[in-house]
Amino acid sequence: MATHLSARLVWHDRCWDGCLCDAPRLNSSCIAHQHIRESRNDDLEERAAGTPLSTLDGWLPPCTRDTGAYAPRGFTLIHGDPLEFRKLPPAKEEIPPYSCCPSPYRRMREEYFQDVCRAENLTIRGPDTPRDRGWVYEPDRQLALLNHFWSRIEAGKSLIFYYCNQGNPLDENTPRIVVGIGRISEIGPQIYFGTRGDYTDDYPVWSRRITQDYPDQGVRIPYQEYLRANRSVDGILCRVPQSAMPAFSFVGEHVSDDVAVAILERAIQSVEQVRADGWIAGDWDRRLEWLNDALAEVWMGRGPFPGIGSVLQYLGFAKGTAYQRAVLAPMASRSLNPWEHVLAILDGRAEPDDDPYAPDLLAART
Numbered sequence: 001m002a003t004h005l006s007a008r009l010v011w012h013d014r015c016w017d018g019c020l021c022d023a024p025r026l027n028s029s030c031i032a033h034q035h036i037r038e039s040r041n042d043d044l045e046e047r048a049a050g051t052p053l054s055t056l057d058g059w060l061p062p063c064t065r066d067t068g069a070y071a072p073r074g075f076t077l078i079h080g081d082p083l084e085f086r087k088l089p090p091a092k093e094e095i096p097p098y099s100c101c102p103s104p105y106r107r108m109r110e111e112y113f114q115d116v117c118r119a120e121n122l123t124i125r126g127p128d129t130p131r132d133r134g135w136v137y138e139p140d141r142q143l144a145l146l147n148h149f150w151s152r153i154e155a156g157k158s159l160i161f162y163y164c165n166q167g168n169p170l171d172e173n174t175p176r177i178v179v180g181i182g183r184i185s186e187i188g189p190q191i192y193f194g195t196r197g198d199y200t201d202d203y204p205v206w207s208r209r210i211t212q213d214y215p216d217q218g219v220r221i222p223y224q225e226y227l228r229a230n231r232s233v234d235g236i237l238c239r240v241p242q243s244a245m246p247a248f249s250f251v252g253e254h255v256s257d258d259v260a261v262a263i264l265e266r267a268i269q270s271v272e273q274v275r276a277d278g279w280i281a282g283d284w285d286r287r288l289e290w291l292n293d294a295l296a297e298v299w300m301g302r303g304p305f306p307g308i309g310s311v312l313q314y315l316g317f318a319k320g321t322a323y324q325r326a327v328l329a330p331m332a333s334r335s336l337n338p339w340e341h342v343l344a345i346l347d348g349r350a351e352p353d354d355d356p357y358a359p360d361l362l363a364a365r366t
Helices: 034-039 042-047 110-120 139-151 223-228 242-248 257-277 284-301 308-314 320-333 338-347 358-365
Strands: 004-008 075-079 091-095 159-164 177-187 210-212 252-255
Touching: 004 242, 004 257, 110 139, 159 257, 177 257, 177 284, 242 252, 242 257, 252 257, 257 284, 308 320, 308 338, 320 338, 338 358
Parallel strands: 004 159
Antiparallel strands: 004 252, 075 091, 159 177, 177 210
């Protein structure tokens, strides 16, 4: 079972090509995001409209982490401290072409800490001061959560699903719209903010640089081209289904093979419509071939009994999906029957292995 990645992009009228928007002031969609709304300098961006980020002198727009997802040129990114009260010195990173820097914000929230640890069988200590809301502050806890999240993504294997949320000009009633899909070719290293005063520990940057293998692999749905040509995008919208919303939230999140199947099927329909319309030039046959190959790949990756994890979670085994990935998927690859294994345990005909999953698996039996 592969684990894939979703990455939210802020809307960009030049298709995330590594330049400022052609009409920054008219891009009202991006200011739906607080960090854009509070930091965008319309006068400065208007004067530099259409300019590559790599040529800007001493400043960058607040959307910089997203703007290079489909860029043929790289640039230097400055990571600012997300927790403003610390005022840690920023970290500099060289961003190659076709790259963005998503952050898994759900993993950095105390509200979800216990759920994440239970679901993924993690043993990470709690906060220094008891609390169940707000950001995870402690650097060792941040790093442990980030390391686990990013370790699940595999260069050369994992897919990346780019999406926009309600900050888009396509359909204000659709909360998530897929704008492109690619194959991850590189995952940048963990980097750290500088230190100062009482903050002498190494505090990790939450995002990682994710590079896709574009244009050799992947597709971008040509929404911007349709809008420029005054064409309706209704027929090509790739909407994220309600059931997949958790995997397309918090900027960066894991995407399972099951969810990937649903999104790829919808993306194929969108690109087939683009090809049928014939309004936008492109190698759509090759893009469709790649999408269909990716669909076949993730379909096989689901394994022979893809719903076991969900069934176990329904029965009260919170770690059901993690158990399927860590224990049951390897059984299937050895030509063993994972469903018979689980059914025997649930029926009481067999006992679970002596591992961290055993207590919850036994609880699901009742």
